Amino acid sequence: MKRIKLLEVRSELGAGTRGASMGPDALRVACLNKGSDYFRRFNSVVVPDLNHVLFDKNHFPFAKHIDSIYTVQKGIANAVEQTLRFGEFPLVLAGDHSSANATIAGIKATYPHKTLGVVWVDAHADIHSPYTTPSGNMHGMPLAAALGQDNLSHQRNIPDPETTFFWKRLRDLGEPGPKLTPDHLVYVVVRDTEEEENAIIDALGIRNFKLPEFRAKGPRQVAREIYEQLRFCDMVYISFDVDSLDSRFSKGTGTPVELGLDVPEAMALCRALLENDRVVCFEMVEINPTLDSENTMAKNAFDILEVATEAIEQRLRLDEVVSR
DSSP: OOOEEEEEEOOOTTOSSTTGGGHHHHHHHHHHHHTOOHHHHSEEEEEOOOGGGGGSOOOOTTSTTHHHHHHHHHHHHHHHHHHHHTTOEEEEEESSGGGHHHHHHHHHHHSTTSOEEEEEESSSOOOOOTTTOSSOOGGGOHHHHHHTOOOGGGOOOOOOHHHHHHHHHHHTSSSSSOSSOGGGEEEESOOOOOHHHHHHHHHHTOEEEOHHHHHHHOHHHHHHHHHHHTTTOSEEEEEEEGGGBBTTTOOSSSSOBSSOBOHHHHHHHHHHHHTSTTEEEEEEEOOOGGGOTTOHHHHHHHHHHHHHHHHHHHHHHHHHHHHO
16 A cells, blocks of 8 residues: 655744744654554654754845755655655645645656645635745745745835845746646635735635635535535645634644634544545644643644544555555
8 A cells, every 4th residue: 555654844944933843743742642653653754954043143034044944945845756756645744834835846846747736724825925925934935936926016025136046946946937826726714814915815816715614514515615626636735734723722833813623623624635536745734832831732733633644544545446
């Protein structure tokens, strides 16, 4: 059977709050406390991070640490590509969400002629660029890089030439040019956005299943509608940011937002999404145990991770039976 491989990414260079680098370890603690053998069952590889540069002066106000993030993302993209080429399923456990640009680049480098769909389960749209960012934190930029969208019509910053050099490199990671089109990106429960993001989401017509619609339809129907929209995509990548959960369940993340999913809803959604045989990668990000007194976020996230992994394994077994 095709195996799952865990890719652990401890970089937190793109986050505004420190501590997301400990996310994968917080999941391990939750696993131990639950008495699970999860981390014994799968091979894992740790992608090198450059978190030590957080002690250095940042020279890029509109894309903090972009030079080091570019180096880290090359490593992530290579790890994803290598895992896929070995016939394994990459399950990415990452610190901050900027890593997703590299995950997408790695998938597209492996399958340059296949069409990619992305399901983004998150409180945030992450579609800022160095030209529009209010914070300079790069975990708000992965989708702008993957889509090749600078949103210059809503420009508020003038990045220096070195920033634009590295930003172009990030946009061209894996292969030059955009990795996906706006109609092949679907948001789930995105609810904390800035006006520049709202403008580009509207202009590009990106679908967002907001919480009232999600609750009215339920996770299975939402998954069906997502896959109906992505019907022309050969493969799908699912990125799950733990701040998609309501802030009651997600204190241990850098930017908790109210009016999000509860834990059973997140489990049911991940299960429904991951039963689809086109999913080639699943990612979980932004657990920050330093903001959480009892590791509750990681406990909740680990419960979701177990359900997600079970759905992936069931599908891989089914794929094997069908291909015999």
